[in-house]
Amino acid sequence: MPMDSELAALADPSLDQHFLVSSSKLARLVSAAGITPADHVLELGAGAGTVARMLPPSASLTVVELDSRLTRLLRRRVPRATVVRGDALMLVRELPCDVLIGNLPHWVTDRLVDALPELSFRVAVLAVGERTDLGRLRGSFELVEVCSVTGDDFLPPQPEVSRIFRIEPIGSLRSDREARVPRR
Numbered sequence: 001m002p003m004d005s006e007l008a009a010l011a012d013p014s015l016d017q018h019f020l021v022s023s024s025k026l027a028r029l030v031s032a033a034g035i036t037p038a039d040h041v042l043e044l045g046a047g048a049g050t051v052a053r054m055l056p057p058s059a060s061l062t063v064v065e066l067d068s069r070l071t072r073l074l075r076r077r078v079p080r081a082t083v084v085r086g087d088a089l090m091l092v093r094e095l096p097c098d099v100l101i102g103n104l105p106h107w108v109t110d111r112l113v114d115a116l117p118e119l120s121f122r123v124a125v126l127a128v129g130e131r132t133d134l135g136r137l138r139g140s141f142e143l144v145e146v147c148s149v150t151g152d153d154f155l156p157p158q159p160e161v162s163r164i165f166r167i168e169p170i171g172s173l174r175s176d177r178e179a180r181v182p183r184r
């Protein structure tokens with residue numbers, strides 16, 4: 001397993017690579033995802049696997065990463081995951097999932113947010129830019145802010161602030177509630 005200094009040295013600034021290492025923020029992100037053993041989980045832009053390694057058991061875990069150096073590392077560090085090398089924005093349309101997790105460069109997340117209404121998932125937990133306007137999702141999704149992450153929450157430290165949101169399609173919320181209410 002890479003030490004902190006090795007993890008920081010792996011980061012490629014041209015890909016906005018900052019790996020989330022704060023144990024308290026990782027715990028909040030993982031808890032917000034509410035993963036059950038029956039879920040198919042997809043993490044986009046998995047980096048060095050610091051998030052994927054914390055995820056609880058699930059029916060499947062697929063991680064997508066653009067950088068081939070990191071896909072090799074992910075195969076070693078997260079052996080239970082299916083590791084796919086490629087562009088998250090393309091692959092998210094092909095890989096089915098119940099739970100979608102993504103801490104990607106902010107401009108990539110912005111395009112992912114645009115695509116959310118066309119995707120099928122139960123819950124997404126995404127890190128967005130500090131000033132990203134998620135108003136475009138209101139009416140179709142319930143949004144809950146989980147926490148902010150910045151600076152030493154990452155290796156190497158991330159100068160910008162990201163805000164982590166739990167995002168649930170309103171239709172799936174309604175069907176969850178209906179499933180809990182016994183029919184007469």
Ligand SMILES: C[S@@+](CC[C@H](N)C(=O)[O-])C[C@H]1O[C@@H](n2cnc3c(N)ncnc32)[C@H](O)[C@@H]1O
Pocket residue numbers: 015016017018019020021044045046047048049050051064065066067070086087088089102103104105108
């Ligand atoms: C900010 S780092 C975060 C890594 C990890 N999610 C974490 O929280 O520690 C973003 C990661 O997304 C990857 N990435 C950037 N653009 C991508 C894309 N279009 N598709 C897949 N991965 C991408 C980068 O290589 C990098 O590993």
